Amino acid sequence: MIRHAATLLIALALSMALPRAGATEEVVMGLSQSSVSITTNFAGSDILIFGAIKRETAIPDEELEVIVTVAGPSAPLTVRRKDRRLGIWVNTEAVQIDSAPSFYAVAATGKLAEVLSQTEDLRHRISIPLAIRSVGAPDTVGDAQRFTEALIRIRSDNGLYEQLDDSVDLQEQTLFRSSIRLPANLTEGAYRTRIFLTRGSEVIAQYETSIDVRKVGLERYLYTMAHSQPLLYGLMALVLAVAAGWGASAFFRVILRQG
């Protein structure tokens, strides 16, 4: 239900954004890789996002700016706050966040606040705080805003949320490129990638694609097994543990006898 509603909202936002006067500039975009494989030795990955602006008319006078966003799959979560009770620090208050991306990076040709107006940001949900949806906090929590701020702070410290000002390279108002680093602690899913062109802080064109991030090989196999056949998975872990214990004791006995 919620997913349907969200899709509808996105569709609505897109249809509102598309037909604009002078929508003569279009984005042609490429990715250095359209999928990221999480293998056993995965240590993060750099994605190069590049493209060109196709136009039939002359370049307008106003400065062109490009914004690139990459968003990981969203999930609801709980942010908890510790407080001192009976001398020790324990979790007390909690705020439910309806939806927060597991990863979010926003890169722009300039300072994000300068190349994008507030209204456009609200419409397209581009900046980090707007990528997080939090509707209602319980009445018992007076300062729900601080929980969202904490979420952004913690995820920024872990390299999961990034605002990269001045990191999209634009040449001749036509060619652009930006490199976005995906950290090692990624979750699986479709990473929604969006490009916005703005002039005078107004969005004039946008383009959307997705990067598929997936566990492969052994990682995929173990993860699927742990969730679809937990009993078998548990038994496998058990057999491994018993075999390792028995093997080590037998192995060292043989070595000692020989030594």
Add this chain to the structure above:
Amino acid sequence: MQMYLPIAEVSVNAYLLLGLGGIVGLLSGMFGVGGGFLMTPLLFFIGIPPAVAVATGTTQIVASSVSAFLAHLRRKTVDLRMGGVLLGGGMVGAGLGVLAFNYLKALGQVDLMVTLFYVVFLGTIGSLMFIESLTAIRRARRAGGPVKSAKNRHRNWVHVLPIKVRFRTSGLYISIIPPVIIGIGVGILTAIMGVGGGFIMVPAMIYLLGMPTKVVIGTSLFQIIFVTAFTMLLHAVTNQTVDVILGVLLLLGGVVGAQIGARIGVKLKAEQLRILLALLVLAVCGKLALDLLLMPSELYSIGDAGGSQ
């Protein structure tokens, strides 16, 4: 070499995990403890989510206990009947423990609960062991050699309870109620703390049940293997928090470390070993206690949705 752990969903250095398993194995081999009480907090420190650390730590305990149990079985120092009774209680306890664990996880208090359990148990055991080994060293110095404590197997309340059973290997004829209760208690600890519980069970068997010391370790290992294995299965089925890759790396280091540790252990003096272990236990306890008492640098934490608060 970085390794991505499929269940924990974090990337960790594989050599760090092998080394961690090796060090804990070395210590457990030296001191004859399971090492779970060290492994789980160490996994917290390197950033493994607590639920995964507790569940996966059990694989290492199973491996090192099997290794040690086989040695005891060859020496015939295992009371299988007593082990069976303890095990019955242990299964019930493990079930209760996993239920409690899941309930606390939903409340968002699981970290606190696990840490509190650790502080209380490590603090108590560490201090007792420290005092005991200090007096032993002093006594040894004064007498010029270790003094055997007088055997003390007088009748206490344990011997007046009903449903008596004969335990031949231990040479006991006692009620099965106390062993069942001890088993339940240890089962709960296993599920919540991710430890084998040997450090609680061994003193309980000696002082409460009056079992002879030579069969105590083997019997406790017998029960630990099964209760820990059962706990691991419960965690795998109900929480999907057992990370096999993490487990394999830890136990590869662990089993090798344990064999080396056992060989170092026999070359050191028992009192010195115990005082070192006591200091280690107290250090881990102190670190965890400070985390509770000092104001954390980050007051907020992110958890899964579905908390009932």
